[in-house]
Amino acid sequence: MEIFTKQLNSIDLERGLVLPRDSNLEHLQPFHGTIELSTIVESSAGTRLPDPVTIHCSTRSGKLEFTRGWRDIARDAGLKSGDIVTFYREINGGAQYKMRVRNAG
Numbered sequence: 001m002e003i004f005t006k007q008l009n010s011i012d013l014e015r016g017l018v019l020p021r022d023s024n025l026e027h028l029q030p031f032h033g034t035i036e037l038s039t040i041v042e043s044s045a046g047t048r049l050p051d052p053v054t055i056h057c058s059t060r061s062g063k064l065e066f067t068r069g070w071r072d073i074a075r076d077a078g079l080k081s082g083d084i085v086t087f088y089r090e091i092n093g094g095a096q097y098k099m100r101v102r103n104a105g
Contacts, residue, residue, distance in 0.1 A: 001027045005086040007104075013074050013081065017066040019057075024063070034058040037097045039087075041073050044102040049076055051087040055097075077101050 004023040019025075029035065037055045042048040048086065053076075055069040073079070082104035090096050 001090075002086060002088045003027050003094070008074075008079060008081055008083050008085060010081045013079060017085070018072050018094065019066070023064070028057070031057075031098075032059075038105060039069075039073075039097045039099050040066040041077060041099045041101065044100060045076070073101075078103075080104070 002024060004020050006012070006017070006020050008017075028037075035057050037057055038052045039055050040048060042053050045099050053069050053073050055073070056067045057064060058067055059065070079085070079101060079104070084102045084104065086100045086102075088098055088100075
């Protein structure tokens with residue numbers, strides 16, 4: 001179940017990924033402050049980063065933002081401004097978060 005899709009800009013890559021206003025947050029477990037989301041990252045071709053990455057999701061200035069862990073994903077996946085990420089929850093014998101990345105070029 002998709003939580004959000006976003007085309008990245010330079011601020012997302014440098015500071016942290018702010019979740020879009022239209023994100024489907026009912027698929028995130030409720031929290032206040034910070035939550036850790038163990039996430040599998042894969043390309044649109046199905047290639048995965050070797051290990052799940054823990055993303056810290058926190059509220060900043062009233063907005064949800066991926067902070068620690070997100071920059072590792074961006075670096076390891078070679079993400080650039082204009083690339084598209086889709087974050088979703090997949091239930092397959094248990095809840096699991098996944099992020100699919102698609103390069104704009």
